[in-house]
Amino acid sequence: MAVLYALVPVALLLAGGGVLAFRWAVRSGQYDDVTTPGVRVLLDDIAPADAPSTPV
């Protein structure tokens, strides 16, 4: 069980890494809008071929 002395700090470091990733995600605005991405899943991608770019 002495291995725990090594494992627990490693686990905590991983957790710390997770928190840093979370912090980055929040600060880059990814949590500002949590409803629209769920809706975007329903939309089909527009293939480049049939995407005419016409002036307004």
Added chain:
Amino acid sequence: MPMPAAATEIDAFPVRVSPERPAATGATVRPERPARPAPDAPCAHCGLPVGHAMIAGSAQTDGSNGDSDASGGQTDRWFCCTGCAVVYDALASAGLGEYHRLRALDPDAARPARTVRLSDAVAELDTARFLADETAPGPAGTRRVTLALDGVHCAACVWLVERLPHDVAGVREARLDLARGRVAITFAPAEVRLSDVARRLARFGYEARPLRRDASGARPAAERRLLVRMGAAWALAGNAMLLAFALYSGLDVAVDNGLADAGLAHGARLVSGVLATISMFVAGPEFFRRAWASVRHAVAARSIARLHMDTPIALGVLGGYAYSVWAALTGRGDVWFDSLLVLMAALLTARFLQLRARRLAGDASERLLALVPTMARRVGADGAVDVVEAALLAAGDCVEVRPGEVVPVDGIVASGASHLDRSVLTGESQPDEAAPGAHVEAGTTNLTHRIVVRVEACGEATRVGRLLAHVRDGRPSSAATVLLADRIAGVFVAGVIALAVLAAVLWAPHGADVAARVVVAVLVIACPCALGMATPLAFAVAAGRAARAGLFVKQEDAFERLAGADVVVFDKTGTLTEGRPSVVSVVGRSGLDDTAARDALRLAAALDRDSLHPVATALVAACADAAVSLDTAAPLDGASTDGLSIMDARIEAICDTPGAGRSGIVEGHRVVVGRPSWAMAQATAPDAALAAAAEALAADGLTPVLVVVDGEAVAAIGVGDALRADAAALVARLRREGRRPYLLSGDHPAVAARVGAALGIDADSIEGGASPEHKRATIARLAETGTVVMIGDGVNDAAAMQAAHVGVAVGGGAAASQVAADVFAVRPGLAPVVALFDGSRAVVQTVRRGLAVSLAYNLLGALAAVAGLVTPLVAAVAMPVSSLAVVALALSQRSFRAADRRRPRATAAGRP
């Protein structure tokens, strides 16, 4: 008021045709029309019931939209309104039939996307100032801008909006935030103008507007920081729980008995301590700051009642932490780190949800700040008109205001004569005449004719601008609101300390160690975790539901005050009444039955159908509501009608007489509509009875209009401001609940008295002729004796709303009142107000229940702790359980559920 004996007063318009009217002569042969669907069939575009005034459209189906008929050719589609028909057409012509597939995935989100007539505000989007100030540079010379977008409500809208890069050259990216109604566009200014993008969106019914920044920059940053802290707090709590799990599973025994695993046990305790210390700095400040401030406050005021709910929380957390650190370092006693960490993480979550809920209301009010247009049409000395920013105008400049537009400046009419809708400022629904030399104000709407105004004041110097600034600056800061939970905080702290002392005294004989352990147990388990969560959660849930129902509540104490309101003050115009002229009564000539009088109304409406005069719009509206149609030869039997709508009637030879009325030929009949004296002069046989009826209508405060058909005076129509159908019911309900309804109006005292009496308001609670200052003074006086709620809709109510304890702005009202109010509704009518009162009562009940549950838990826990029964394990289990109970209560609250129903039920009588 004596009425002519046989005259009939009509207030409902079922569909019928008069049997004695001959078929219209010379009628052209009309193409075979397929049978109309029932009124509750869904509109092909928005899915809402088509109602009686349904519009036909035909679409060349190519099979991709489903239900084409067998021949694959033209199919008639039916829409609820012209707006839906136009948008449907726009979608079809752009080849965007995919929209309807996506829309069908979420039928509950159906709401009509009307075409939008863009105001000149879009011109602002192209100005250099806008590009410089409001857009940010993007990659490769593009600019990024965020615009407010109204009318988006479902996946189909997201699809439609985010297609912009593919449909418009020059737009690189478009991201829609559905919940907040914002679109972030990356575009190349050299290739496309923002106003063109806005125009394209408007074709599909989405109104794009520049975002008015009203301290909106600070809010998302604060929210993000809280979210980061919350996430970190939960990460720390989770890891501490893992370690604590080991301790509860037997590792902690090793500490006391010095067994082989003592090293691990020590390690676990120490590491938990480290995690807790980190959390003290991450999550702690949220509570300690406010707790410390409230303690200083209480000490200065020498009153325990000043303590905030954070104080007992801070007490429990700090006490538990201190003891646990000592225990970890010395190896004696229990550590409570995991319970404390979970407690802090849970409380942070509740705070975050509360902050996010508040943001909903803040977002909505930002969009309303565009009360006065920012662009104006300046007329140069040579007569050339160019569109400039209103703020750049100088006194003496001339601006042109077209019919239908909002006047951008205070000034004097230089040329042109028109009618103005001053309801934004005065609340009066009757339009005012404006002739050269008359004074006009910014914010009023020009109704009928083009005028040129010489500028006297613009921007913040206008009357409306000053009012808005006053509202913005005079806003009381969200000073410490005394919520229910906070009121008991002082008592709570006292109780906890008393119990701790009691425990110390009881257990002292057993030794200092044991006594300290018990005291800490009391402090930790009595820590009001659930108590601190009850109010924020209940508010967050209620505010979210209310927002979906179109009611935005800015501060949670509004719910409490509404539930305990003593006096409810109503504005009259626009709140208790419809706020716009509508047909109140129709008096037919004696000898004619109802149907002929109704036919007269329809003819008059057909003649007036494209006039912007308020009386004309009232006539048209009265007919649209009742699904009237002109006749054909065939008698009707109620439900289905083959007749023409007033929109399709054939009209010739229109002749307008300013100030008097209009005459013309409708489907072969010579019709005259206008002022009774003028119209009667055009009749071959003047009818004294009808003239008297017209005068009776005028004496009643209505505007009388006479209809003459083929030389005979047929009907006198009274146009005025009709009472809302549900106003009387609301007043009765308020009285039943023991509240005092009060009517405060800027309109004539006699009219106010009549309206108040009709609604059942006591005579001593009615005041007419009140200026905005007088309204504010009255409310201040009433506020001394009880909680005052003010319900209104105009700019003139804004100051009064601030004086009241709770200001409620009803939908369809002036933007300034919605900014000043504590609660505002975006849907018109009194139904949101009813929902608000219901919902507030439910929220307060939920909060009380939540507080009761958590108090019970705390009390039982504290008593158990004094009895020595509470160990860290017990606390670790009991605390989440109590928190979950409070969360469950908050989610199951009954507030604002009924108002959440989005699809209105079609009734047999037509559109609700």
